[in-house]
Amino acid sequence: MDIREALSKAAEYLIEITDSPILEAELLLAYSLEVDKYELITKSNRILTDKEFDHFWQLIKDRKSGKPVAYILERKEFFGLDFIVTKDVLIPRPETEILIELSIEYIEKHKAKSLLDLGTGSGCIPITLLYKTELEQARAVDISNEAIEIAQRNAKSLLPIQKQNRIGFQKGDILNYNDDTTYDLITSNPPYIPSKELADLPIDLSFEPRSALDGKEDGLTFYRYIAQILKKNMKKTGAAFLEIHSTLAEQSIKIFNDNELQSELYLDLANKPRVIKVTFK
Ligand SMILES: C[S@@+](CC[C@H](N)C(=O)[O-])C[C@H]1O[C@@H](n2cnc3c(N)ncnc32)[C@H](O)[C@@H]1O
Numbered sequence: 001m002d003i004r005e006a007l008s009k010a011a012e013y014l015i016e017i018t019d020s021p022i023l024e025a026e027l028l029l030a031y032s033l034e035v036d037k038y039e040l041i042t043k044s045n046r047i048l049t050d051k052e053f054d055h056f057w058q059l060i061k062d063r064k065s066g067k068p069v070a071y072i073l074e075r076k077e078f079f080g081l082d083f084i085v086t087k088d089v090l091i092p093r094p095e096t097e098i099l100i101e102l103s104i105e106y107i108e109k110h111k112a113k114s115l116l117d118l119g120t121g122s123g124c125i126p127i128t129l130l131y132k133t134e135l136e137q138a139r140a141v142d143i144s145n146e147a148i149e150i151a152q153r154n155a156k157s158l159l160p161i162q163k164q165n166r167i168g169f170q171k172g173d174i175l176n177y178n179d180d181t182t183y184d185l186i187t188s189n190p191p192y193i194p195s196k197e198l199a200d201l202p203i204d205l206s207f208e209p210r211s212a213l214d215g216k217e218d219g220l221t222f223y224r225y226i227a228q229i230l231k232k233n234m235k236k237t238g239a240a241f242l243e244i245h246s247t248l249a250e251q252s253i254k255i256f257n258d259n260e261l262q263s264e265l266y267l268d269l270a271n272k273p274r275v276i277k278v279t280f281k
Pocket residue numbers: 089090091092093096118119120121122123124125141142143144147172173174175188189190191192211212213
């Protein structure tokens with residue numbers, strides 16, 4: 001079977017589970033053959049060996065089972081950077097890019113120097129902000145050792161050498177956070193899915209770490225603790241950008257407004273509530 005036929009067979013097989021079967025088949029075949037995606041197009045008549053086809057088809061079967069492409073490729077592009085992702089970290093989402101845009105604008109306007117990122121996962125938030133701005137220091141915290149290991153690898157592979165020592169990773173618990181430093185900017189995309197919704201998640205989300213999704217009872221537990229962290233660890237002139245569940249905007253905002261803080265809501269590209277900016281009143 002040649003490349004063209006293999007792609008066509010795979011795309012047909014994947015059609016039920018994805019809106020982009022051709023693109024995904026191409027990505028998986030390129031990964032499997034360790035070639036550039038464009039090489040597939042220019043060499044579409046090349047015959048695959050049985051071993052090459054079997055390897056490719058195993059990946060296609062993984063995808064058919066619902067496993068996200070990013071976990072198969074162990075890569076996800078976020079804000080133009082190519083992050084390593086494994087089953088131990090949430091796949092960075094396009095929705096989170098709005099938080100990055102708002103933070104970059106804030107850092108540049110206010111000449112912010114220090115950042116704390118809570119629940120860092122792959123490290124996509126602090127690494128992107130360090131890469132794109134003149135931030136001087138970032139601390140990235142997660143409860144998962146495995147996530148911290150991935151975030152460290154991402155910092156090493158993505159940040160220019162002169163910025164690599166500007167980020168420190170720390171195992172820590174948002175629900176029992178102990179830090180005396182104050183920061184110009186605090187960011188977080190905490191787990192925010194109410195526990196009772198976890199049973200009915202779409203199949204692809206079932207591959208992501210539960211601890212990255214589980215926002216406990218009402219999905220708001222982390223925000224209650226983050227409000228206390230902001231009161232202690234955010235500079236009086238500082239700000240926080242927090243991702244929220246689109247259906248919990250009002251309740252999220254109330255938590256901060258009841259805590260000597262004030263919040264401003266931002267929508268994502270689909271016009272859904274997605275990020276709040278929190279400052280002192
Ligand atoms: C929704 S994911 C976000 C990951 C990453 N910041 C992103 O935007 O892709 C939430 C992260 O919080 C971490 N986490 C869960 N419970 C935590 C806790 N109690 N303390 C610190 N981090 C926690 C998870 O391990 C996960 O990496």
